[in-house]
Amino acid sequence: MLITKTRVLLASLTATMAVVFSASSAIAAEEVHAVIIVGAGMSGISAANKLSKAGIENILILEATNRIGGRIQKTNFAGLSVEIGASWVEGVGGPRLNPIWDMVNRLKLTTFYSNYDNISSNAYKQKGGLYEKSEAQKAFYAAQELSELIKNVSKYLKAHRQDDISILASQRLKNQVPSTPLDMAIDYIAYDYEFSEPPRVTSLKNSIPLHTFSKFGEDAYFVADSKGYESVVYFVAKQFLTTNESGEITDPRLLLNKVVNEISYSKNGVTVQTEDGSVYRAEYIMVSASIGVLQSGLINFKPDLPPWKILAMYQFDMAVYTKIFLKFPDKFWPTGNGTEFFFYAHEKRGYYTIWQQLEEEYPGANVLLVTVTDDESRRIEQQPDSDTKAEIMGVLRAMFGMNISEATDILVPRWWSDKFYRGSYSNWPIGVSRLEYDRIRAPVGRVYFTGEHTSEYFNGYVHGAYLAGVDSAKMLIRCVKHGDCCYSIPPKGS
Known part of the structure; x- marks a missing residue:
């Protein structure tokens, strides 16, 4: 009899709870x-x-x-606040005010002008140190001339409503496809570093010239502020x-x-x-x-x-752009005016090509930033950071000698692997x-x-x-x- 009463009581309680939950769900559903x-x-x-x-x-x-x-995210790296996502305000100094630049200035965020003008003086061979300045400058001048020719091809296609082609196809039209390590590195800086994908897949008509630079200006400013971008x-x-x-x-x-x-x-x-x-x-x-x-x-x-x-x-396309931060116990790279950006010309396109020393942004911190993109980003995301660090140290020793100090800290963002992003930005x-x-x-x-x-x-x-x-x-x-x-x-x- 007691068991029967207990069952009746439980059944009644269950029914009452069901009504309560049902009413609660109905209220939520009505909002x-x-x-x-x-x-x-x-x-x-x-x-x-x-x-x-x-x-x-x-x-x-x-x-x-x-x-x-x-995809704008700061994080702590070796006691520093760094940006693992967007880092630059690109499009400054032109006819229109970039709305982001306006906000950055209102917030008084600390930014640094990125000057690439002297990068030709900081070109490192796959083995054997720096290229002769004259050789690197000659390669840059040739790349700039090719860039102007490519712009003209793009304008022609638009004016005559012709079908689109890739940036690589436009280079082929001019019989000037970069093939040496030096030429490929310069080409990588010009296109992959901006679009995060190679010229063979990037649209010519919709990428060259870039509206960001023509509308807002060609200057770029690196954000390095503890408040974060x-x-x-x-x-x-x-x-x-x-x-x-x-x-x-x-x-x-x-x-x-x-x-x-x-x-x-x-x-x-x-x-x-x-x-x-x-x-x-x-x-x-x-x-x-x-x-x-x-x-x-x-x-x-x-x-x-x-x-x-x-x-x-x-x-x-969803492209992948990976900024890898490294901290060292001391500096073994050049510092001062005209040394912020340097690059490494490897036979494998995009293999730890573009570097930035952050002495101005983080004084005394001994931090380097190397950027990889596309397939290299995906490859690196899938391997342990220790392997990435070993590869990077091999590149740095090729540039600066075998006796340089070992990196003490490394930060490798993984935007492609993150299911909430699946990459860095579109191309x-x-x-x-x-x-x-x-x-x-x-x-x-x-x-x-x-x-x-x-x-x-x-x-x-x-x-x-x-x-x-x-x-x-x-x-x-x-x-x-x-x-x-x-x-x-x-x-x-x-």
Whole structure:
């Protein structure tokens, strides 16, 4: 009898709890946001800010990591604050003010002008020390002349509405394909170092000349400030998100550690699920995940995105740019004016080619920065840091002699391996026309997209991410506030 009563009591309690949980779920399901924004990098925060200023304040930002900033991230390395993601404000000193440069100056972040003018005096052979200055300068002059010829080819293709070709194809047209270690290293600095992919895959028409330099200027400034380059993202975020007395963001509209794994959309609205089982609803959604994440399938769309959208996204490239920091007990490399950048000419293209000594940025720290890209980045990400350090020491000994000191610390970022990024920034490859690019940017029903990869002229840059957020938000504002939800894609070749 006691057992029977216990069973009845438990059954009643279970039923009561079911009603409570059901009611709680119903309440959560009834909360419908105007817009959910996936990702709190520069583009996501920029879009949210623009929406807020337009009066669309019932937003919810879901960020997969434990911070905002995305691919702008500082970290501690050997007691120093260094940037493992974006490091430069590129596009300064031109006819228009770069919005990121404006923010950096408002925040009074410490920056350093990057002067590459004397790099030809710092060219190291694969074996045997420095190249003769005259030999290196001759190779640089030839590369500059080829660069001008390539620009003319690009202008011709655009003016005559000809099909796109790769940068490498344009070099072949001029019968000047770099082949020696020195020429390949200079070519790497000119193209791979900027686009993170080689000339054979990079679009000529959409990369040369670069809008960033023609619109904003050709100067670049390296950010080295303990506050971090990410301060620019916080600068935008704090324009619409509430903070506490310490300046920390406490706004409930920003949720961290929320990994979106499913987006269901229809003509009636959007439902978002996260890995922790949470469910959120909205009238619209803005997806600011990188093009690499979109290609990886981390986010499942229901129904599937239309074929035209998937094909366009899969055609674009997510490049990998890896800045490797090393600290030494002493300096064995040249310092002073004209020595900040130096390079190593190896028979294997991109093998620890471009170097930067950071004496001005971090005085007395004895820190070097070497950059690798593309396949070398992917290879290095998959091996132990000890192997990478051994390879790097071999290169440094080839440049500066066998008796140099061993590195005490090494930092190797892994953007490609990180499922929340899958690379560093986008690169426009050969074969993607303006039509495909407009499709990458285009919304699908109530699903909108933003990110540096959707910037019309500045993909791959921090200012591109910021301006893309603004542009995508404008599209959504037109739809929400004015009923103009049509996105026109010009016909191919127009």
